[in-house]
Amino acid sequence: MLSARELTKVYNGRPVVYNVSFDLQPGTVTAFLGPNGAGKSTTLRMLTGLTRPTHGQSWFAGKPYTAWPNPAHVAGVLLDASATHPGRTGRAHLRNIAILAGMPTSRVDEVLYEVGLGDAGGKKVGKYSLGMRQRLGLAQALLTRPPVLILDEPINGLDPEGIRSIRNLLRGHAVAGGTVLLSSHVLSEVDQTADRVLMIGNGQIVADGPLRELVSSQQSIARGPDTARLAQVLQEAGIGVQPTPDGAVFANATPERVSDVAFKAGVQIHNITEHEQSLEEIFFRLAGGQQR
Amino acid sequence: MSGYQPPHGAMAQAPATGAPPMSPQPMPAVGQPPAQRSPWQYRAERRASFLAQVRVEFRKLAGTISDRILLIIGPLVLIGLSVWMLSLVERMESAADQLAPAVWLLRIAAIVLHAVLIKLIAGEWQHRSAQPTLLVQPSRARYFLAQAVVVLAVWLFCAAAQIAVTFIVTPMSTAPTSGYLLDYRPGWVIGVLMLGSLSAVMAALIVSMLIPNAAGALAVYFGVVPVMAIMSGVAPEVFVWIDPLAPAVTLAGLSPVDSPAPVFTSLALWLGLFALSGWAVSRRDLA
Numbered sequence: 001m002l003s004a005r006e007l008t009k010v011y012n013g014r015p016v017v018y019n020v021s022f023d024l025q026p027g028t029v030t031a032f033l034g035p036n037g038a039g040k041s042t043t044l045r046m047l048t049g050l051t052r053p054t055h056g057q058s059w060f061a062g063k064p065y066t067a068w069p070n071p072a073h074v075a076g077v078l079l080d081a082s083a084t085h086p087g088r089t090g091r092a093h094l095r096n097i098a099i100l101a102g103m104p105t106s107r108v109d110e111v112l113y114e115v116g117l118g119d120a121g122g123k124k125v126g127k128y129s130l131g132m133r134q135r136l137g138l139a140q141a142l143l144t145r146p147p148v149l150i151l152d153e154p155i156n157g158l159d160p161e162g163i164r165s166i167r168n169l170l171r172g173h174a175v176a177g178g179t180v181l182l183s184s185h186v187l188s189e190v191d192q193t194a195d196r197v198l199m200i201g202n203g204q205i206v207a208d209g210p211l212r213e214l215v216s217s218q219q220s221i222a223r224g225p226d227t228a229r230l231a232q233v234l235q236e237a238g239i240g241v242q243p244t245p246d247g248a249v250f251a252n253a254t255p256e257r258v259s260d261v262a263f264k265a266g267v268q269i270h271n272i273t274e275h276e277q278s279l280e281e282i283f284f285r286l287a288g289g290q291q292r
Numbered sequence: 293m294s295g296y297q298p299p300h301g302a303m304a305q306a307p308a309t310g311a312p313p314m315s316p317q318p319m320p321a322v323g324q325p326p327a328q329r330s331p332w333q334y335r336a337e338r339r340a341s342f343l344a345q346v347r348v349e350f351r352k353l354a355g356t357i358s359d360r361i362l363l364i365i366g367p368l369v370l371i372g373l374s375v376w377m378l379s380l381v382e383r384m385e386s387a388a389d390q391l392a393p394a395v396w397l398l399r400i401a402a403i404v405l406h407a408v409l410i411k412l413i414a415g416e417w418q419h420r421s422a423q424p425t426l427l428v429q430p431s432r433a434r435y436f437l438a439q440a441v442v443v444l445a446v447w448l449f450c451a452a453a454q455i456a457v458t459f460i461v462t463p464m465s466t467a468p469t470s471g472y473l474l475d476y477r478p479g480w481v482i483g484v485l486m487l488g489s490l491s492a493v494m495a496a497l498i499v500s501m502l503i504p505n506a507a508g509a510l511a512v513y514f515g516v517v518p519v520m521a522i523m524s525g526v527a528p529e530v531f532v533w534i535d536p537l538a539p540a541v542t543l544a545g546l547s548p549v550d551s552p553a554p555v556f557t558s559l560a561l562w563l564g565l566f567a568l569s570g571w572a573v574s575r576r577d578l579a
Binding site for chain 1: 333335337338339340345347348356357358420425426427428429430431
């Protein structure tokens, strides 16, 4: 449904996005993860034609976004919730978009209600909170009921209820056959939503796969009645260990391997979990050596 | 994918699992035409009319309370200032002299209406509200053309108002001894006022396109317009070479230089600035 090939953007001789390629399938939510300045927004702007790629191309159902005569019906896009004139009302803004997209203006009030802005449509955008602006941006993205949603940090500024609503909305969109690409710099924002993660660091895709695989660290945290003995047997098996502040053992091996070693040595384990890496740790591991 | 409809009221109703209203359908591969077009593809292949785009730009022109206030004040200032100035100035002997006050008014009378245009065009970039517009309708050429239609409408209104006021007020204020001469050459009067009004609105357009900040563009415009009006009176022989109104001034027979050369330098300068501003806008990143 959405494909990118070798997208590259160079500003003043410095590549900010380099050779980014991916394919997104219908029925999936893909998180585009990366720290601030990694190249997420530039990539999304290149996908939607707002920024010309220095090299590479992207397609929505076989055509570049800008080649569709009315692309709002292909992809609903939220890139910057603050990119709205503060002196206009939310309803007036959406009506302008509806006219441009060839939608009946009656759809505006429907979509305002859908995003929870039913009572705020007549307020000036300048008086909206950040969360309300995000909702207005989402309303614009959803206005035409497009098959693809591209959302840049959609959860920014939302309260917990809003975050839950967005998660449900995105999952519902994917389950209904839609394609979702959402960017974030916070892993926890997407871990309950995304089927797949595209991780970008220093402008390059550094990881691509299911979230579970990415956060898997091949490290474990084990607890038992005798952690000193547990640490000893693990060390004897060649596994690096470290005590944790709360009295557990941090082992450089998968839970399966730790469990096997402990079982063979007759050491009891009450609890063993895989250590999940934080986004920062993953970036350090995957992108740390790729500074350009 | 064909027939895809996302769930209604998804955020408001927040379904726990996002129940699927329809099943996903296979999508065409990259670069291949779809075998069967789905409803969203039909809609995506039908561009909204250019008139719709123009309608949106007119809606934006009056999109804020301050825009609406300026749109009410602007014509009042234009007509009021023109009537006041034209009725104050005593008429001279020649037709050119009789037209001179109207030509000078071209520099300042439409300043408020020009400010509305500057707010529209520069404000779109300042508040990045050009971004949602271009996401829905990505052709920058169409976007600029739609804005050009708005500029054209404002120009026609200003020119029509100034022509009407000139033909109504000038005969009343002409000294009985001089004789009213503009009625003998109405085409010439209309040509001068249309051309001058166009030059003035183009100057405002160039400022708004070059400075992507409404406050900054307005400050520059409100600084430049009085300076140009003063310069045209204090040092006309120098100023006419760069005067945006040089073609109209020359057509009116009021040029202080007895040569068409200032028209060419002025046109080269302002058309060059217009081309530069168009290039800047076409390359402007919507970050």
